[in-house]
Amino acid sequence: MNYAQLLFPDFSLILLGYLLCRFTPLNRSVWQGAEALVYYLLFPVLLFHSIVKSPLDWAATSSLIAAGVSAGLAGIALAYSLPWWPGLRGKVQIRDHASCAQIAFRFNSFIGLALADRLAGAQGLFFISVLIGFCVPLFNIAAVWPMAREGQQSFAGQLVRNPLIVATALGLAANLLGFRLPEWLEPPVSRIGAASIALGLMSAGAGMQFGLLAQAKRLSAAVLAIRHLIQPLLALAAIHVFGLQAQQALILLLFSALPTASTCYVLAARMGYNGPYVAGLVTLSTFLGVLSLPYALALVPAP
Template sequence: MRPGWPGAEHLIALMLDILAITGPIYLCIAAGYASVRWNLFTKADMRVFGRFVIQVALPALLFNALASRRLDEVVHTGYLLAYAAGSLVLILGALWFACTVQRKGLTESAYMAMGMTCSNSGYVGYPVMLLLFGPLSGVVLALNLIVENLVKLPLLFTAADVGAHEGERPSLRRALTQTGARLVRNPMIVAIFAGFLVALLGWSLPSVITRTVTLFSAASSGLALFIIGGTLVGLQVRGLRRQVSLIAVGKLLLHPLAVFGAIVLLPLLGLPAVDGDLRVAAVLSAAMPMLGIYPILAQRHGFEGFTAAALLATTAASFFSLSAILWLMRHSAGWLTG
């Protein structure tokens, strides 16, 4: 077991540290709620703010996170395979369950699967990793960004877009062409590829560019949470409890279990293994609440209601589930060391 891993006597202190990390999230959400509830802003304003986050601030964050690292810092094949495989298994399972059992449309099913599998790697995951692993946390963040933004989100965006146009009955070729065109125009996807290109070529951007990008990226965190709070005003949760509970269980329990299963099974198939602290980091990354812009992404197809409620409930519950997972891992020293 790695030196400094918190012992049982430090569990309460660790839980308080997690609360200190998630506390500002709740306060930002509360500020957004109060601003709309007391008519400082309107819910229509939240949509405008959301467009700024999606079109400008978040792409700047993604570009900055990738372009500021060397390419070899994010090449851990075993981690990437395990995190992606576990997530994809749950995505397919969630899509099947929502479409077949719950009889929901493909677009709504895609956003349910997104809530279960796309983690808040930056605003919750990174501070927790920094608390536990120090310098390794930056590598973990970069690895998670690769899987989240180059595998899961493009796949789910494609499913959501196809579902939104399923009544038009386009040919498969036309549907794929339309979806590909939308992805190419998506500022987040463009920012990811641009960031990878800079990292691959080893370019050092002028300081005026990096500072400008950093200023825009810094706006994404607090504003995204503020928007979530404003979206919650007037939300009727009563009819959403079952759907919200399903998403929360999927994100906080099924996602880490799926990634854990991939970590154990993939080496048996002759694929690269995940060793040491990266094992813990992969499972913990999957156990984080969903990404903070989840309801903002869902605005595009009109599903910000249940997604905002799911984000709030899952983020609150994650304090307890993360503490429980950390405690379980603390008592699984043999597994931690690989």
């Protein structure tokens, strides 16, 4: 499978946003409004729709959910512990760490859905949708907490005001209650989702400043190492602990090596943190996905 070709649409949209912001009248004042639209409307609609459209089957997916959540929690713990790692102790700006820790454990669900469909068809889509439904709210909460704490903001207040968390929580509740969108609503909701992907990636490109990465090289390397090197190993351990077989093991390893979420940039910027720094990490993570995806899939246990 050509991962570079699969990831090219994300690269191109990030690059387009960067070029438009730097070399056209569509400058930062334009993109600030676009970021707000993505954060408060487009992405929440997409997340809600992606969760409610696939019914959850607890009996078939309980081990997969447990493995995915366990590997994710281990990744979150590693990301939180970075300021105490050898070589980073005393050399990490706390606000930079608060904003970029999310890079280490969040994921690009759109790329994941596309890959799962190619690798395992309808069953693969079902398995990764289950992981997305349970991990998105957990990982978003974990992303908000260090920024709320460092910014001396109310954590509970940030959660209830965070549209991404509210949308995923409502989506899970609606799914468990058996709610489905009426057919006449599917086309406009799907188009809103497509718009959110494009605008979110272009906004990340518009806010990108690679020069800021050089100011925190060790921290940047550490969060990307967790995302692309360590997370697949955590997933492999979870596969053995929970006894996952065949396609569930394949999908969990795929899930573990995805590039980070493009909404990392939007969340950091909307909470008053260094958005351009996070945007640069999002771009690097997307590039690294070309390497980490085949690496992770090579770890799939033999049947």
